[in-house]
Amino acid sequence: MKTKHLTSIRDLSGAEIMDVLVQTKKLKALSYKGKNPQAMKGKVLAMIFQKPSTRTRVSFETGAFQLGGTAIYLSSHDTQLGRGESVPDSARVLSRFCDIIMARVFGHSDIENLAKYATVPVINGLSDFSHPCQILADLFTIYEKGRKINKNLKVAYIGDGNNITHSWIFAAGKVGFRFVSASPSGYEPLKEVVEEARRDAKKSGAVIEVTNDPVEAAKGADVIYTDTWASMGQEKEHDARVKIFMPYQVNQRLVSSAKKDCLVMHCLPAHRGEEITDEVMDGPNSIVFDEAENRLHVQKTVMIELLKNAVSLRS
Ligand code: CP
Ligand code: NVA
Secondary structure (H helix, E strand, C coil): CCCCCECCHHHCCHHHHHHHHHHHHHHHHHHHCCCCCCCCCCCEEEEEECCCCCHHHHHHHHHHHHCCCEEEEEECCCCHHHHCCCHHHHHHHHHHHCCEEEEECCCHHHHHHHHHHCCCCEEECCCCCCCHHHHHHHHHHHHHCCCCCCCCCEEEEECCCCHHHHHHHHHHHHHCCEEEEECCCCCCCCHHHHHHHHHHHHHHCCEEEEECCHHHHHCCCCEEEECCCCCCCCHHHHHHHHHHHHHHCECHHHHCCCCCCCEEEECCCCCECCCECHHHHCCCCECHHHHHHHHHHHHHHHHHHHHHHCHHHHC
């Protein structure tokens, strides 16, 4: 991995993404044997949260601890960031104390500014635009289930064209698989993201499709993926969105359009009975809790790799 920060899947090449999956497989096996490399011994991870989290917080904090380091949780409500200290100044200050900064923010420009002004690696733990750690964990989960991530893999994303969708689209373009997103009209992923990934697809052989037809998208899919219909920050739109998105619910009928052995995935938290039914989430095709666990393993790989490049940031 050559990048100094993980702000987006854009920071990685297709080969680097695949390398993260290979490294994570080894690291997970070592972790299960209680043999975690101590790559963060004496190191501190700062975790800025402008929004709530269960998985991201716990997986990063646990990961830092398992690698011999420690983590500090910084809610923006309880820090000077919440009182208007600028992101550049916060980045400069945290870099004097900590060895990695992970941040969950609203505007993606906050991640970009952290990366610009920090002298330590910055990791995007979700912005309104993207969620790269999640999609690396998702790809690792597919890979660990023995599926080949190539042109023959069809991933169908059903629901809101959001931060998760954008990271999937970038990943498809880089690695080279088929990605189809189905969203209601007006809720499609950003056009510029699709266009950028289609440029990458010329090299990787990826196929990226955007449709409004969930059944067409699910047809013959190897992976059916969904996410909440109202992301953090869109709570007020929830009720209106439920009405618009109901035809996009991942239920047994929709899953039966996909391959029989398709993998059902969700980044979580799920809104059971909305974007996914209990029957599907608890059914035989669902791998959502393996997917959640893999946030831990993949992020440990990311932290180890970024720390290798960290020296050049300070000079
Ligand atoms: N998937 C995910 O990022 O979950 P949290 O919001 O719980 O961190
Ligand atoms: N799209 C969701 C993902 C949560 C992990 C959100 O931004 O709230």
